Amino acid sequence: MNKPYKVFVFVLGFMLTACASGPQKPPENLLALTDAQLKIRSYQTKVFEIKDRLVVVRGVVQALQDLGFIVERVNGPMGMITAGKFAGEGHSGFVELTVVVRDKGSAQMEVRVNALFNTAPIEDPKIYQNFFRVVQRSLFSQG
Amino acid sequence: MTRVIVSIKSVSCWVVIIGVMLFLSGCARMASPESFFELSSTYSKDKALQSRFFETSNQRELISASAAVLQDLGFQVEESESHVGVLRAVKERSAREWGQEIARTFVALIGAIGGKVILLPVDLHQQIAATLTVFPADNDSKKFCSRIIFHRKVWKGDGSTGSSHIPPGEQRLEMINDPVIYQQFFSKLSKSVFLEAHQI
Numbered sequence: 001m002n003k004p005y006k007v008f009v010f011v012l013g014f015m016l017t018a019c020a021s022g023p024q025k026p027p028e029n030l031l032a033l034t035d036a037q038l039k040i041r042s043y044q045t046k047v048f049e050i051k052d053r054l055v056v057v058r059g060v061v062q063a064l065q066d067l068g069f070i071v072e073r074v075n076g077p078m079g080m081i082t083a084g085k086f087a088g089e090g091h092s093g094f095v096e097l098t099v100v101v102r103d104k105g106s107a108q109m110e111v112r113v114n115a116l117f118n119t120a121p122i123e124d125p126k127i128y129q130n131f132f133r134v135v136q137r138s139l140f141s142q143g
Numbered sequence: 144m145t146r147v148i149v150s151i152k153s154v155s156c157w158v159v160i161i162g163v164m165l166f167l168s169g170c171a172r173m174a175s176p177e178s179f180f181e182l183s184s185t186y187s188k189d190k191a192l193q194s195r196f197f198e199t200s201n202q203r204e205l206i207s208a209s210a211a212v213l214q215d216l217g218f219q220v221e222e223s224e225s226h227v228g229v230l231r232a233v234k235e236r237s238a239r240e241w242g243q244e245i246a247r248t249f250v251a252l253i254g255a256i257g258g259k260v261i262l263l264p265v266d267l268h269q270q271i272a273a274t275l276t277v278f279p280a281d282n283d284s285k286k287f288c289s290r291i292i293f294h295r296k297v298w299k300g301d302g303s304t305g306s307s308h309i310p311p312g313e314q315r316l317e318m319i320n321d322p323v324i325y326q327q328f329f330s331k332l333s334k335s336v337f338l339e340a341h342q343i
Contacts, residue, residue, distance in 0.1 A: 076226030
């Protein structure tokens, strides 16, 4: 009598815990814009005094190639670029990034980049400064 | 006889210890994120290897001729973007190498004598990819710069440390920097478009 009773209690307990937990709700602040995110956005963005979007997209692609990235996708008219590379000693990690080039007024282009390292967002401003330095150099060499 | 077996056992023990130390030293060297967006010391040399100028105003013709050359080399075109001038093509091949198979057998034999079968994972499969860009090299768009980058992704098979199984699927990425491959590609492209390829 004892054994089937124990099994019954175990199964019942298991079922009740499954019912009690239910589907997990996403956190309410999932899409909330925090001050920290605004700060990150500011150093992920740089404005260039160039009118032509394609010139900027080509400049970014060239910069990424110079940095050893593999350009995976490019959409010129939309100004979008996706690229990635294995990085670090022994190529132990993977860096991936998305760049969006948008009009800012009639004579400027805004470049926004967000990069991930092993799926975690990169939030160090110095890293983005390095990126924009290489883009600047690439755009300058394009003339 | 017993002495010989003991010495073989100690050799296999050292092989395991050295292997573990190499593995741990690999873990210790973590990537420094600040270097992700810094130019390497070889970037201008690599760029010169990967790029050629063509005196033409027909960007589209240069891209489609490049696609045809890549098809001749066994690549499948995966993606193309004519506004910017980007093309991506890949081909899949076996990555098995005799050297790795011999090393795997040798280590397995030493391990077996010592009582532990160690199987080093070896390269099984590779995807060779080419990313090509064709950008104007001057303001009048009468000269275009074609840059191609070859790289390969390699997948390893499974293995064993002697006590635990190493699952298959570990991958690594390698840039292909053999000048001959780039020279061959540009030579074929040059013949295809009846234009001379100028080095940058």
